[in-house]
Amino acid sequence: MTRDYDGVEYDTERSSDFAAAPDSFQRLWTPHRLVYIENGQLPGEDECPFCIAPNKTDEEALIVARGEHAFALLNLFPYNSGHLLVCPYRHVSTYDLATAEEVAEIGSMTQTAMRVLTNISHAHGFNLGMNQGRVAGAGIAEHLHQHVVPRWALDANFFPIIAETKAVPRLLGEVRAEIAGAWSQYAVRDSA
Numbered sequence: 001m002t003r004d005y006d007g008v009e010y011d012t013e014r015s016s017d018f019a020a021a022p023d024s025f026q027r028l029w030t031p032h033r034l035v036y037i038e039n040g041q042l043p044g045e046d047e048c049p050f051c052i053a054p055n056k057t058d059e060e061a062l063i064v065a066r067g068e069h070a071f072a073l074l075n076l077f078p079y080n081s082g083h084l085l086v087c088p089y090r091h092v093s094t095y096d097l098a099t100a101e102e103v104a105e106i107g108s109m110t111q112t113a114m115r116v117l118t119n120i121s122h123a124h125g126f127n128l129g130m131n132q133g134r135v136a137g138a139g140i141a142e143h144l145h146q147h148v149v150p151r152w153a154l155d156a157n158f159f160p161i162i163a164e165t166k167a168v169p170r171l172l173g174e175v176r177a178e179i180a181g182a183w184s185q186y187a188v189r190d191s192a
């Protein structure tokens with residue numbers, strides 16, 4: 001029995017009394033937040049940020065690696081520090097439209113990204129995923145991109161704070177340089 005503020009006793013159910021399974025979808029994957037993240041990266045209504053990025057310098061576009069068919073860049077508004085996006089250069093919307101070469105290189109760059117982040121950031125785990133279409137949470141639905149989100153055991157409390165401070169642009173630059181510098185050392189392979 002528990003008492004409420006008026007001292008009335010009532011029955012409560014504890015969450016620990018229910019059958020439990022790791023609720024990774026709710027806890028780790030928050031599409032509403034990713035929409036916000038991705039919308040923040042839009043440079044203009046008619047411009048595709050992932051088509052524009054490769055024409056900029058690595059530092060300007062926060063690119064950490066360029067492959068033959070795909071490239072990897074930091075998300076401008078990361079869910080976590082080191083949140084990467086792996087995109088084909090080609091402006092295609094969904095995974096089934098990617099060529100075999102693009103699929104292979106998105107895969108190998110995702111593997112490299114995991115190795116790099118595991119070694120330099122000591123990530124405990126990752127969320128990997130592609131939101132396909134706006135109804136599925138894609139903020140930039142027109143250009144395919146795979147999220148690589150490093151996770152730490154206690155990140156839920158820490159990163160929402162730094163992600164909303166003015167320090168983020170400087171941190172992003174530092175994180176980009178660190179990841180880009182380690183990329184070749186841990187590269188699975190550069191192209192398909």
Ligand SMILES: [Zn+2]
Binds near residue numbers: 049052091092142
């Ligand atoms: Zn595009």
